[in-house]
Structure formats: structure tokens, C-alpha cells
Amino acid sequence: MTDNEANRLVSRVSRYARVGAGVGTSAVRIAGARFFGEGDLQKEGEILAAALGNLKGPLMKVAQMLATIPDVVPAEWAAELARLQANAPPMGRTFVRRRMTAELGPEWLSRFAQFDLEPAHAASLGQVHRATSHAGDPLAVKLQYPDMASAVEADLGQLGVIFSLMQRLRPQINTTKLRIEISERLREELDYARELKHMRLYGQILGGDTTIRIPEALAELSTGRLLTMSWLEGKGLLNYKSADQNIRDQLAETMFRAWWKPFCQFGVIHGDPHLGNYAAFEVDGQVSGVNLLDFGCVRVFPASFVDGVIEHYKGLLHGDRDRVAAAYESWGFEGLSNELIDTLDIWAKFLYGPLLVDRKRKIAEGVSPVEFGRKEAMRVAEGLSKHGSVTMPREFLFMDRAAVGLGAVFLHLDAELNFHRLFQDLIDGFTQDRLHAKQSAALTHAGLEPLQGTS
Numbered sequence: 001m002t003d004n005e006a007n008r009l010v011s012r013v014s015r016y017a018r019v020g021a022g023v024g025t026s027a028v029r030i031a032g033a034r035f036f037g038e039g040d041l042q043k044e045g046e047i048l049a050a051a052l053g054n055l056k057g058p059l060m061k062v063a064q065m066l067a068t069i070p071d072v073v074p075a076e077w078a079a080e081l082a083r084l085q086a087n088a089p090p091m092g093r094t095f096v097r098r099r100m101t102a103e104l105g106p107e108w109l110s111r112f113a114q115f116d117l118e119p120a121h122a123a124s125l126g127q128v129h130r131a132t133s134h135a136g137d138p139l140a141v142k143l144q145y146p147d148m149a150s151a152v153e154a155d156l157g158q159l160g161v162i163f164s165l166m167q168r169l170r171p172q173i174n175t176t177k178l179r180i181e182i183s184e185r186l187r188e189e190l191d192y193a194r195e196l197k198h199m200r201l202y203g204q205i206l207g208g209d210t211t212i213r214i215p216e217a218l219a220e221l222s223t224g225r226l227l228t229m230s231w232l233e234g235k236g237l238l239n240y241k242s243a244d245q246n247i248r249d250q251l252a253e254t255m256f257r258a259w260w261k262p263f264c265q266f267g268v269i270h271g272d273p274h275l276g277n278y279a280a281f282e283v284d285g286q287v288s289g290v291n292l293l294d295f296g297c298v299r300v301f302p303a304s305f306v307d308g309v310i311e312h313y314k315g316l317l318h319g320d321r322d323r324v325a326a327a328y329e330s331w332g333f334e335g336l337s338n339e340l341i342d343t344l345d346i347w348a349k350f351l352y353g354p355l356l357v358d359r360k361r362k363i364a365e366g367v368s369p370v371e372f373g374r375k376e377a378m379r380v381a382e383g384l385s386k387h388g389s390v391t392m393p394r395e396f397l398f399m400d401r402a403a404v405g406l407g408a409v410f411l412h413l414d415a416e417l418n419f420h421r422l423f424q425d426l427i428d429g430f431t432q433d434r435l436h437a438k439q440s441a442a443l444t445h446a447g448l449e450p451l452q453g454t455s
Helices: 004-033 042-053 058-066 075-081 093-104 148-169 175-188 192-206 245-265 301-318 321-331 338-355 373-387 396-413 419-427 432-446
Strands: 125-131 138-144 224-229 269-270 278-283 286-292 298-300
Touching: 058 373, 093 224, 148 175, 175 245, 192 224, 192 269, 192 298, 192 432, 245 269, 245 286, 245 301, 245 396, 245 419, 245 432, 269 301, 269 396, 298 321, 301 321, 301 338, 301 432, 321 338, 338 373, 338 396, 338 419
Parallel strands: none
Antiparallel strands: 125 138, 138 224, 269 298, 278 286
């Protein structure tokens, strides 16, 4: 065993111990309180959030994902988990020098005209540094924390504990496929070479839209754990909460196209809806568009799944129950009764609601960001408890996560748009074969493997 392998093993064992202790203790406390009839959902959420928040790593990202899916966790848990912030302590200068040397070699600093050893941003898997190329261009250098592969594997190993606890408390949803999906996507986020290809993919899909900017990756200064790209100046979208209505509407419409166009026309979504992954840019002092950032969590769907989404939308739009039922079947739901379809449609109508009305409207009326979707999630929980259990198709994890995150952006901006018209324009002329052809061409151009067939 090499020194590096030994270090990774020690790191993973240490992580297993800390994760297991935090999650395991939380599970025992929650189960014990329930045994003695002292269960309190809000208190349980606080206990679990505290255990996960202290880790400042991949498992915390999992908690945030789960908080967006109705009835996978109780609403009170979701409210606490949603408060978690994915900010890890930054690496110090010495660590940064070591990591950069490991990725680009001992002469790494000479490959930049300037490199700031202090991070500009720090997140759960890595941190971003400002730099300048020899041509004078500003750069963003995303450097992964050491031993993150070990941390991810340790956290995924304990994910079963969390899901087992949730399964006992919420048996109406079988989360087996969601666990597989989370594991695969989280491992992908460690692969910065793949993220570079995702960036190219989005550049291919949205490159003709001057209101959306995608960073340009520099392959010669990137590795599997280092990603160098152009630095895009911008301001967080929340800086515009008090801007004129037309500016807020402009930003919201751009966000709508930036998310729904890749999905409806290429079967691709940007699956991390964190507000830090979007920024508005200005030209000559005027808001001109949105920067899309962080392409670690990108999901590619088969054309048949996208077709199911559009068919479901049309079924709800026209009150066609058979069309709705066929859409659920196409996604892999099995043995759904009419009552279960009605229950699942509570959440579907919440997500689709703004798309079903042909008029300008806000994403929600009189709803705070904290309460967004909570009432519907509770109704879904009640319905499933009464009418039976379902196995959630794995694709829904990031579909729901991204849709809820996008809706929260519209809610924060208090935007007023004709979402129906915007969506109709994007799905006009849709066929599975057309999407598959466009998707395959875009994936190939980006250096990614095309999906086989349309299903």
C-alpha cells in the first residue's frame, strides 16, 4: 500500500467514524423519543440538521437535496435541513500550494500571471480562487479539497442509516432508487473533468443567447480535481429584490429559459438550484442577463422522460386523466390507483401550476419563501398515508430539486410573467426523435457519451 493509499484509508475510516457517530446518535435519540411517545418533528429536524451541519461536507448536500422532495422527510425536518449552508472552512495558503502542485506540478504558479492564494468562494467540495492568465484575462480556479473522494464514500456509506430511519417514519415512499441516484450524482460532482464537459455542453445549448453567459473552461489548466475557467463578473440575484418590476421580470424570464430550454429541447438540467450558482451581469450599468455557474450537478434524461413531462403537462392542461396516467406509467410508476394519481398530482399541479394559466402571474400568491410548497407536500404525505405507498423513480430527485429551486428564485424576485406562453414556445414542435438527435449531437460535441435510444 502506498503512502497516498494509506492516507486515503485513514481519512475514510476517520470520516466513517464521525459520520456514523453523528447520524447514528441522531437516529437513536429520535427513535428513543418516539418509543416513549415524546416525538417532536421540529425538534427531530433540529437534531438531524445539527449532526449534518457539523460535518460541512457531502452528506450535508444530500440533506439539502432530500429537503426538496415531498414526503421523503417530514415537512418539519425539511424546514430545518433547508437552513443548512454548504460552506466549508477554506484551505489555508500552504494547503492551496500543495494542492496546486499536486494538480499542475511544481512550476504551477508560472502558468498564471497572477494567482490569489486566498479563496474568493468556499463551498462543500472545493473552493474558488481568482487568477489572471498571461493574456491578461481574469480566471476562476476551482480547487477540490483534499481527500474529498474518501469523504464522499464515507458519507454515502452512512446514507443508508438516514434512509432507513426515514423509511421507518415515512414508509409510504420507497427511497431505494433515490439513494442510487444520489450516490451516482454525488460521485460525478467530484470529477472536474466531467464538469468541464458539462460547461461545454451548456455553451453548446445556450451559446446563441446573449442574455445567458457560460464560463469558458481552460482544459490546459484543468485536471480531474482542478477546473480553470473564465471569471464572470456579476451580482447575486437577491441584490435585485428591490429593483424595478421590469428588471426583476427580465431576470426571471432569462432564468426560465436558461433552465427549461436545455430540458425541453435537449433533455438536460442544471440540477443545483442554489442561488449562489446564478448571478446577474450588467453592461453599461444596465442589467443584461444571467451568468450560469457551477456545472458539477448536471443530469441528462432520455427523450422518453421529457416526453412524459410534456404529456403530463398537457394532460393537466386539458383535463385528460388518461394522458396523465400514461405519463406516470412512462416514468416507471407501477400499480397506481386513481387515488394515488390524484395524490401525486397535488405536487404536480404545484410544480406545473404557473404553466397552466395563460396570463401574467406570480409564481405564487401570498406565499413566503419558507412556506413555498410546504402545504402541498403535507397534503401529499396525508394522501400517501391513506391510499398506499409508491416507489419514486430516480429521475425525480433532481427534476424536483431544480424545479423547486427555480420557483424559489421567481418567488424571491417577485416576478410576474406569462409562464404558460414561455413554456409553450419551448415545447413547440417537440418530438422524442428530434430531442434525441439534438441531445446526441450536443453531448458528442462536449465530449460526453450520448444516451442510447430515446427511452
